Amino acid sequence: MLWDRSVVSAGLPRHDAGGRNQSATDHQLRGVPGLVSDKSGRSLAGKRLDHRLAFRADRIYTRGELAVGQVIGLDIGGANLKASDGLDRTIDTPFPMWQRVGELTSALRSLTSVWTDDIDEIAVTMTGELADCFRTRAEGVDRILTAVEDAFPRSIVRVWQTCGEFVHPDEARDCPVLTAAANWHALATFAARVCLQDESLLMDIGSTTTDLIRIRNGTPLTEGLTDLMRLQQGELVYTGVRRTPLCAVADTVFWDGVSTPLAAEWFATTRDLYLWTGEIAEVPDDHDTANARPATRECARDRLTRTVCSDTDEMGDSAVTALVQSLIASQEQQIRTALERVLARLEGPLRAVIFAGEGEFLARKIVAEIPEMQAAERFSLGQLLGECHSRGACAYALARLATERL
Incomplete structure (x- = not known):
């Protein structure tokens, strides 16, 4: 057995021996088009990806031990909004961004109104910046973050990037190429703890898209960090089980x-x-x-x-x-x-397949027909987290990661 349910719940951040986050390598960052420097002119490809929270890998942290208050993860998509506290409740609602972008602030307030306690921290990821109501993805990132800040003026807002860390909204705006479409990376970072050894694969088939994420030694390892690059590498397939014409x-x-x-x-x-x-x-x-x-x-x-x-x-x-x-x-x-393109990049036998998303039934059927995947152990985030959390798994993952790291 490769996993421990307590580890799945605990969500300890992954570091190398030197204490550096392993989620993104300098090689991956240098391959991102448009990723040259921040506003101060410093290279972003070589930035340190360390966390602001020390941890002990031999224990499980609770929210009280981390001395943080109510944390809510938000996954802001182009067609749906999802929110989770990472503990008891995950909710979602349809929201066609391209039609209702002006209502985003009020929609976020309504979505999170079920949490009556003050929300101390908001952890955000998004894919909605691709909606064609925005001229560019940078504009989409900016307007979505502005809506979040307006919706939660008394909360600390942190934004997940595909370099594997939470950043301040201003830094997220400075580097939209790492902020845009980052929800898959948050989920993969969380799901990676299911198998901390060798090669594993996350298959997330949702309503609109399919993510095929290679994980090596507990760390997401993809050829691309942007959706364009992942499309080119077979790591993103624009097909799902609901919305695809x-x-x-x-x-x-x-x-x-x-x-x-x-x-x-x-x-x-x-x-x-x-x-x-x-x-x-x-x-x-x-x-x-x-x-x-x-x-x-x-x-x-x-x-x-x-x-x-x-x-x-x-x-x-x-x-x-x-x-x-x-x-x-x-x-x-x-x-x-x-999937066959992604499998061809593995450097050893596939140890585990992690299923996520409402299209898990389709993912299981596909895996069953590929001989080289038959020896891999199979895990379902839907079963591990429960149906409620699995429908908003990215928001759930964000809430857990934020609770552990902020």
């Missing part, structure tokens, strides 16, 4: 023995595939779908048939099932192709 999953499907092009329209999403198979539960009151009709299997059938310019009068259930199977196979192949 089906025309982005495949150009054509094989139906009734005929290669059939898909309509390049937002008729249906991957959520409809898994509503049909039963791997995602129906939510009749949820109308966040391509046609604004309920998230049910019956309505999913209508949406699915539209992807080949048809309807339920022309296509029966067996035809819909064939369509769904073809599209799921295409999505699996997208992820498998990227």
Whole structure:
């Protein structure tokens, strides 16, 4: 057995023998486009990545022992907002950033209103800066952080960067390339404690994207630190189990023995595939779908048939099932192709696979079909943390990391 549940809960920061954080190497930082210097002209590639909190690796710290108050982790995405105290409660709410950016401050206050005690520390990560309501990611980082500061004027705000540390919001603004899209790194840093030896892999399939993060000796080790670089290296696959339009999953499907092009329209999403198979539960009151009709299997059938310019009068259930199977196979192949690129970089046998995200069922299916992954031990953050926390795992990880480090 490679893990200890108490270590997963404790979340001790990882350092090398000299006390330096191992989350990002100088080599990785020098590979980030645009990462030249801070406002003082100092190189950011060689900056020390040490922490401000001493620790003992032989004990588990509680919040009281660390002498900090209420800490809340915030994961601010382009479509959802998630918050967690890292202990008892993790919550999320839909928030289409591109439509409601002006409401972000009030939305954050509303999201965190369930915590009645004063919030002493806010730990922030984000992906919402990519929303096209912002001209650049730097603008997005700035406006999101301003909304956080306005929402929590009496709280200390710290921001996670992909160099593996929390920084002041002003420093986060100074170096947006390390601040943008950093939530995957926070989760990988937290999840890495599951396997502290040799090679392991985090597979996080969410609603929109898939992260494939190599972890070596308990430290995230990726080829890229930005989303662009991770896309190029197969470490980020822009496909998930809810929001991905089906025309982005495949150009054509094989139906009734005929290669059939898909309509390049937002008729249906991957959520409809898994509503049909039963791997995602129906939510009749949820109308966040391509046609604004309920998230049910019956309505999913209508949406699915539209992807080949048809309807339920022309296509029966067996035809819909064939369509769904073809599209799921295409999505699996997208992820498998990227996964094989990441696996090729391992320097030894894969010891563990860590599953995260609501698409864990899909990740497990893909892993089961790759021979070289069969000997690896398998762990589920959903099982280790519970369903509540697993839906907002990045926010949960942030709260834990902040409690330990700030």
